Amino acid sequence: MHNNTNSGWKGLVIPLTILILWFFLGAFGRLNTQLFPTCGEVWEALCYLTQQGLLWHHVANSLSRVFTGFGLAILVGVPLGLLMGCVPQSHLWFGPTLHFLRQIPPTAWIPVFLLWFGIGEGPKFAVIFYAAVFPIAINSALGVQQIPKEYWEVSKALCLTPLKTLTTLVIPGSYHAVFTGLRLGMGMSWRAIVAAEMLASTNGLGYLVMSSRSLARVDEMFAGIVFIGLIGMLIDMAFVTVQNHLIPSWKWRVSKAGGEDLVSTPTPVTTSFQKI
Amino acid sequence: MSAPLLQLQQVSKRFNDGDERGNVVALRDISLTVHEGEFVSVLGPSGCGKSTLLRIIAGLTAPTTGQCLYKGQPVNKPSLERGYVFQDPRLFPWLTVLENINLAGAGANGEELLNKMDLAEFGQALPHELSGGMARRVALARALAPQPHLLLLDEPLANLDVPLRQNLQAELQRIWEQQGVTCILVTHNIDEALALGTRLILLSKRPAIIRYDLALDMSFPRKIHQAQVAALKTQILEWMEVH
Numbered sequence: 035m036h037n038n039t040n041s042g043w044k045g046l047v048i049p050l051t052i053l054i055l056w057f058f059l060g061a062f063g064r065l066n067t068q069l070f071p072t073c074g075e076v077w078e079a080l081c082y083l084t085q086q087g088l089l090w091h092h093v094a095n096s097l098s099r100v101f102t103g104f105g106l107a108i109l110v111g112v113p114l115g116l117l118m119g120c121v122p123q124s125h126l127w128f129g130p131t132l133h134f135l136r137q138i139p140p141t142a143w144i145p146v147f148l149l150w151f152g153i154g155e156g157p158k159f160a161v162i163f164y165a166a167v168f169p170i171a172i173n174s175a176l177g178v179q180q181i182p183k184e185y186w187e188v189s190k191a192l193c194l195t196p197l198k199t200l201t202t203l204v205i206p207g208s209y210h211a212v213f214t215g216l217r218l219g220m221g222m223s224w225r226a227i228v229a230a231e232m233l234a235s236t237n238g239l240g241y242l243v244m245s246s247r248s249l250a251r252v253d254e255m256f257a258g259i260v261f262i263g264l265i266g267m268l269i270d271m272a273f274v275t276v277q278n279h280l281i282p283s284w285k286w287r288v289s290k291a292g293g294e295d296l297v298s299t300p301t302p303v304t305t306s307f308q309k310i
Numbered sequence: 311m312s313a314p315l316l317q318l319q320q321v322s323k324r325f326n327d328g329d330e331r332g333n334v335v336a337l338r339d340i341s342l343t344v345h346e347g348e349f350v351s352v353l354g355p356s357g358c359g360k361s362t363l364l365r366i367i368a369g370l371t372a373p374t375t376g377q378c379l380y381k382g383q384p385v386n387k388p389s390l391e392r393g394y395v396f397q398d399p400r401l402f403p404w405l406t407v408l409e410n411i412n413l414a415g416a417g418a419n420g421e422e423l424l425n426k427m428d429l430a431e432f433g434q435a436l437p438h439e440l441s442g443g444m445a446r447r448v449a450l451a452r453a454l455a456p457q458p459h460l461l462l463l464d465e466p467l468a469n470l471d472v473p474l475r476q477n478l479q480a481e482l483q484r485i486w487e488q489q490g491v492t493c494i495l496v497t498h499n500i501d502e503a504l505a506l507g508t509r510l511i512l513l514s515k516r517p518a519i520i521r522y523d524l525a526l527d528m529s530f531p532r533k534i535h536q537a538q539v540a541a542l543k544t545q546i547l548e549w550m551e552v553h
């Protein structure tokens with residue numbers, strides 16, 4: 035978070051260098067434009083796609099799919115994660131299963147989902163759901179487990195009902211981690227939807243890129259790819275902004291018998307450019 | 311004499327869950343009877359098992375052997391009749407002071423407790439805005455809100471500056487006198503134990519066993535019995551050295 039205002043330019047050095055190199059390589063005819071379009075061509079393709087309204091059409095389709103699947107993943111992942119976090123030794127119970135399922139890339143399921151859900155929107159929602167639900171559930175569970183046991187004891191000593199414990203301890207105590215999970219889940223969904231659209235779709239950014247290939251429109255291919263990255267980045271930045279500004283943070287205060295205060299903060303929130 | 315409020319019958323506690331701490335015997339054969347209205351000070355060195363003892367009484371931990379009876383019934387889970395003031399305040403950081411106090415749903419007397427604890431202006435403050443002494447008072451108010459019969463105090467005055475310590479000490483004394491709540495206070499500080507208790511129980515080093523159990527029948531405030539208190543203190547310090 036530090037020095038964001040002053041050193042933001044550092045992050046632009048590499049993209050600008052690449053852009054300039056690319057421009058000059060194109061300008062001096064050093065690019066095989068069958069394989070690698072020039073800057074100008076990509077720019078024209080972008081302008082063309084935008085003017086035709088095609089780009090927005092594809093973006094809107096991709097986004098609406100992502101948000102549907104992602105919404106479903108939230109509905110399932112957050113309660114599931116919170117529940118897992120509340121189970122004593124939950125990592126022993128759920129860990130192996132989750133780690134097994136999580137290692138399977140969502141795209142590997144595409145053929146299965148096509149078989150199960152037909153060729154409509156169903157398999158795409160399923161892919162997004164699958165991509166997002168694990169980071170959401172795992173981070174929610176971790177969030178609950180990060181609540182120091184001292185606070186659980188307070189809830190026990192005050193004889194709080196499970197519902198009251200949920201609303202006064204579990205949810206507020208874990209929502210930072212839950213949000214981190216949402217952010218990771220969103221990133222995973224975005225990557226997955228593009229892959230899903232490449233395989234079975236008639237619209238969306240993934241389809242745009244894939245169909246440009248069959249039309250040998252390398253410029254549109256690149257325009258699509260650039261857009262996928264840009265939108266993914268914007269979504270992630272939106273999440274980070276919400277997390278840093280709208281979600282209040284707090285410090286746990288647990289002083290140990292020795293007397294010194296052990297002040298711990300929830301998992302640090304990173305910007306999209308730092309490691310996740 | 312009335313029926314005892316609390317009876318510990320040969321309570322022992324052994325921890326064998328800890329991997330690095332291994333097999334720790336924290337309490338050995340503790341038998342203790344507490345009557346309504348008493349203020350029991352339990353004095354023992356750090357790490358001897360005082361918190362463990364309180365947690366067993368509260369119903370937060372089960373004894374390994376022996377049993378703990380509250381009003382004749384075995385204690386197997388916490389109850390609002392037994393208020394617990396933890397060693398550290400443990401306020402929920404996202405709840406205001408008033409919400410923390412009303413956590414157990416006592417509602418009605420939250421405001422009143424705020425006033426009593428001199429926290430009237432802080433009802434809407436968040437815990438991180440409070441000083442250490444204030445946070446302790448909020449934790450005390452939170453334990454008092456459900457109007458417990460038995461108040462369990464785990465080193466309530468430790469790590470406080472002298473003026474704060476004296477305020478809170480006076481506060482505890484007032485609560486005990488005015489509300490007729492029975493108190494068990496554990497501490498490693500001999501002055502605290504002598505200032506507040508009507509009875510003093512001296513524990514040994516771990517595993518804690520009861521070394522001495524004496525009535526402190528001087529009136530309050532204890533300041534006026536300086537000489538007597540000083541003599542007792544010397545005596546107790548001697549006992550503590552021996553064991």
Ligand SMILES: Nc1ncnc2c1ncn2[C@@H]1O[C@H](COP(=O)(O)OP(=O)(O)O)[C@@H](O)[C@H]1O
Nearest residue numbers: 325328331334336356357358359360361362363
């Ligand atoms: N949950 C636990 N698991 C293992 N050992 C514990 C646990 N709680 C306390 N102990 C051990 O029991 C002993 C007594 O602890 P405690 O009751 O907190 O002492 P005190 O409050 O007198 O300082 C210590 O040695 C401590 O390490």
Ligand SMILES: [Mg+2]
Nearest residue numbers: 291360361397
């Ligand atoms: Mg202790």
